[in-house]
Amino acid sequence: MAGFSSLEIAKRALSAQRYGLDVTSNNIANVNTPGFARKQVVMTETTPQPINQGFLGTGVVVDRIKTFREEFHDREIRNTMSRQAAYSADDRTLARIETAFGEPTEFGLDFSINKFFSSFESLSNEPENMIRRQEVLNAAGTLAENFNNIGQNLQNLRRETKNTITNSVDTVNQLLQNVASLNREITISQITDPNSSSALIDQRIQRLEELSKLTNVTVNFDDKNIASISIGGHNVVNDVRAVTLRSGENVDALTGEVTAVISMLDAQGNPVGTIQPSGGELSALLKHYNVTLDDRDSSSGYSAFRELNSIADTLVTRINALSVTGYGLDDSTAPPPARNFFTPAAPGESITALTFNVSSDISGNARNIPMSAAPGEPGNNEIARRIARVGQDDNFLNGMNPAQSYGKLLTKVASIGQEAVNGIKTSDLVFTQLNAQRESVIGVNLDEEAMNLIRFQKGFEAAARVVNITNELLGTLINLGR
Amino acid sequence: MRITTNSTFTAYQRNITDTQQRIDRTNQQITSQKQMIRLSDDAVRLGEIQDLNSIIDRNASYNKNLEEAITELMNTEEHLERFANTADSARLIALDAANPTNFDKAPVFARQLRDVLDDLVNQANADFNGRFLFGGTKTTSAAITPVAPETTNLPFEIITEAATPANPSGLRVAFKGNNETRTINRSASATEPVNITALEAFGTGGNEVFQNIINAYNTLAFNSDGSARTSTDKLTESETVLLQNAVKGLSTSFDSVSEATARTGSRISRLTAITEQMTEESFRLKVLRSEREDTDIAAASIALRKDEMSLQYSLQVGAKLSQQSLLDFIR
Numbered sequence: 001m002a003g004f005s006s007l008e009i010a011k012r013a014l015s016a017q018r019y020g021l022d023v024t025s026n027n028i029a030n031v032n033t034p035g036f037a038r039k040q041v042v043m044t045e046t047t048p049q050p051i052n053q054g055f056l057g058t059g060v061v062v063d064r065i066k067t068f069r070e071e072f073h074d075r076e077i078r079n080t081m082s083r084q085a086a087y088s089a090d091d092r093t094l095a096r097i098e099t100a101f102g103e104p105t106e107f108g109l110d111f112s113i114n115k116f117f118s119s120f121e122s123l124s125n126e127p128e129n130m131i132r133r134q135e136v137l138n139a140a141g142t143l144a145e146n147f148n149n150i151g152q153n154l155q156n157l158r159r160e161t162k163n164t165i166t167n168s169v170d171t172v173n174q175l176l177q178n179v180a181s182l183n184r185e186i187t188i189s190q191i192t193d194p195n196s197s198s199a200l201i202d203q204r205i206q207r208l209e210e211l212s213k214l215t216n217v218t219v220n221f222d223d224k225n226i227a228s229i230s231i232g233g234h235n236v237v238n239d240v241r242a243v244t245l246r247s248g249e250n251v252d253a254l255t256g257e258v259t260a261v262i263s264m265l266d267a268q269g270n271p272v273g274t275i276q277p278s279g280g281e282l283s284a285l286l287k288h289y290n291v292t293l294d295d296r297d298s299s300s301g302y303s304a305f306r307e308l309n310s311i312a313d314t315l316v317t318r319i320n321a322l323s324v325t326g327y328g329l330d331d332s333t334a335p336p337p338a339r340n341f342f343t344p345a346a347p348g349e350s351i352t353a354l355t356f357n358v359s360s361d362i363s364g365n366a367r368n369i370p371m372s373a374a375p376g377e378p379g380n381n382e383i384a385r386r387i388a389r390v391g392q393d394d395n396f397l398n399g400m401n402p403a404q405s406y407g408k409l410l411t412k413v414a415s416i417g418q419e420a421v422n423g424i425k426t427s428d429l430v431f432t433q434l435n436a437q438r439e440s441v442i443g444v445n446l447d448e449e450a451m452n453l454i455r456f457q458k459g460f461e462a463a464a465r466v467v468n469i470t471n472e473l474l475g476t477l478i479n480l481g482r
Numbered sequence: 483m484r485i486t487t488n489s490t491f492t493a494y495q496r497n498i499t500d501t502q503q504r505i506d507r508t509n510q511q512i513t514s515q516k517q518m519i520r521l522s523d524d525a526v527r528l529g530e531i532q533d534l535n536s537i538i539d540r541n542a543s544y545n546k547n548l549e550e551a552i553t554e555l556m557n558t559e560e561h562l563e564r565f566a567n568t569a570d571s572a573r574l575i576a577l578d579a580a581n582p583t584n585f586d587k588a589p590v591f592a593r594q595l596r597d598v599l600d601d602l603v604n605q606a607n608a609d610f611n612g613r614f615l616f617g618g619t620k621t622t623s624a625a626i627t628p629v630a631p632e633t634t635n636l637p638f639e640i641i642t643e644a645a646t647p648a649n650p651s652g653l654r655v656a657f658k659g660n661n662e663t664r665t666i667n668r669s670a671s672a673t674e675p676v677n678i679t680a681l682e683a684f685g686t687g688g689n690e691v692f693q694n695i696i697n698a699y700n701t702l703a704f705n706s707d708g709s710a711r712t713s714t715d716k717l718t719e720s721e722t723v724l725l726q727n728a729v730k731g732l733s734t735s736f737d738s739v740s741e742a743t744a745r746t747g748s749r750i751s752r753l754t755a756i757t758e759q760m761t762e763e764s765f766r767l768k769v770l771r772s773e774r775e776d777t778d779i780a781a782a783s784i785a786l787r788k789d790e791m792s793l794q795y796s797l798q799v800g801a802k803l804s805q806q807s808l809l810d811f812i813r
Contacts, residue, residue, distance in 0.1 A: 031487055031488070032488070091522075094522060095520065095522075098520055098521045098522065101521070103521055104516070104518055104521060104528065104531065104775075110532060110535065110536075111535075114535070114536060114539040114540070114543075115539075117540075117543070118539060118540075118542070118543035118546075121543040121544065121546070121547055121666075121667060122543065122546060122547065124547070124666050124667065125547050125550045125551065125554075125666055125676070126550075126611065126613065128612075128613060128621050128622050129611070129612075329622075329624070330624070332625075332627075372619070374619070374662075376620070376625050376627075377618075377619035377620060377625060377660070377662065378619070378620070378621055378622045378624065378625045379613060379614075379617070379618065379619035379620060379621030379622070379625070379662075379664055379677075380619040380662065380664075381664060381665075381666070385665065385666070385667050385673070388543075388667055389667065389670070391540070392540065392670035401536075403532070403535075403536040404532075404533070404536070406532075407529060407532035407533065407536070408529075410521055410528060410529075410532060411525050411526075411528055411529040411532070412525075413521060413522075414520075414521035414522045414523075414524075414525035414528045415522075415525035416522075417520065417521060417522025417525075418522045418523075418524070418525050420522070421522055432496065435492070436483070436489055436492075436493075437483075439486050439488055439489040439492070440483045440484040440485070440486065440489065441484070443484075443486030443487070443488045443489055444486055444487060444488070445484070445485065445486045445487055446487045446807045446808070446809060447807050447808040447809075450807065450808035450809045450812060451808065453809075453812065454812065
């Protein structure tokens, strides 16, 4: 009896050590797999057999495969990823806005505004000088071109932002479906073999992290380890069902303002509500589409496009108000011909960076630029001087002169950008720390696994040796009496 | 804390990336010579640079205006000096003519005065860069429309009209400009006149000085009855009084032109002082801007060298880190 028992014990040991080797191999194989949590074989002694002298051990069995994972780290990392992704999207968009403005360079709008007013100062010295008049036209043309270019760039960027929102929503839908599918697979696998679900759980963690980058999510796990997901208070994954999201636009009937929205669709594809992500890339993109880059923004947020348009509109209004009272070189009789310097806005409309243009009243003939306050006085520079003074007018817009107004716009863009850069740094730091903490728990250490390999190899070799010895003993027994 | 293979590599990779980013940034700062690569590098500093740029540009613009004004005023001053000298010569001619010993030379003096009048009118029509200096804001010939009997598009013109007992020569100098002051901005709130009006330089109506010469000419060239004076026609007592009055008028006109010249000179001095002050201010502002905007090449070069060394050592350490693990020793 004793010999057979040893064989059984050795067999169990061989099986357990081989299991250990398999788990170790799997850990080594997944050393670089994102989201993988290392596994460990938990062995327990099998139930001892009672004998007259007490209890006799019956060997070892693999009780379970332990997965090193802590929900606290996963949740905090997801939250940090959301913040990090939002700041990164902010940074990317603001870097593009900064590029659109072409600052800080010597050829940006700031330079053009100063150059424009300087050209009037210069012209006021010789208002009858055609070269200087042409210089004024050139400076005005460059200013208009700069406004148009920036406006066009911001408009293009807004369009691209919308495309990115649409693509991101598609990816969110895919990830929500993935999580729902994984929920289903986890449910099934837990019925058949609880240990087999750990790989699926790792995959789901990975999907949830990808999702967190796009939008912040609240994830709850039930007692069967099924994840339900909410975005902005709306449940989007429940058990094995995922809601479909769709990006669209709302047009305000009164102001014509176009804003991007993310709708939830029912099974028939009808919108049943909207969601407002408060974190992740999507929240930043929506903010920039609906506020920063929205030229008709009516929110209390900061719209760089609206501010730029406001400067353009005020500039046109102020310069035209002066130019219509002036006389050109060939205007010898009153009243003034009421020539606009810049193309005025259509009734009920405002000038935008895109519609900012030199008026056809003067663009074809520099002699028509109305610089004189009296007819038949080419040396009269009154209007030129007054236009030049607009450049220094501290009440031009919101208690600032034109250059300061534009400077404030740039400073605001810069400070939002700076905030994003600082946010990236901070969230990077937090992420690094959290990731290091999580990695120290779930990560694979190759040296550690190498030791496990040796440990299980030695265990296996010893168990094999037991088989050999037991075999020899049994042989001896069988041959007794021969 | 438990160290894993991934955490070792992640930290290592992160350090390398950080160092490379710093090197890239310092490189950009050195090549562009600007500390700020992006607006978001420093919003506060950006605001300061924008303000400084604005003030520097504005000062440059005013300075340019002032320099041009100074050039124009210097030109005006030169013409006024020449005009004053010529006007003084008219006064001397009239003074000589008033001397009873020179009575027989009256027709000669009259011819001389006529020539001086031509000279003075020519000088009053002086222009700078195609602009009449003494036409007020009517600075171009296109702005001057002659009204018969005027024939030219110049601000001053000698007209010969029908003789009258008061004006036997029928001469008159027409002023077709205006007495408007042309001003330029020299700061956000102050302006500076850059022209001398005909009224300031040539007296009432912008042509008083010419009328005084014509008066002297009429007295010397014509007798009281309107006939042309010959060398034998002596000046009567009343004619002598008329001539002396003309001399007085010419003296007043000379003083008026001289005063305008002096005023121009002092304006030039003041504007030059303002220009120098503004140049000095711009220089200081540019220094301030440079401190905020430009790269400190020495500091940047040291930082670059430091980061390059750091990168080099990191790479060496990293190469050693990844060389071996326990797996290499399992046989």
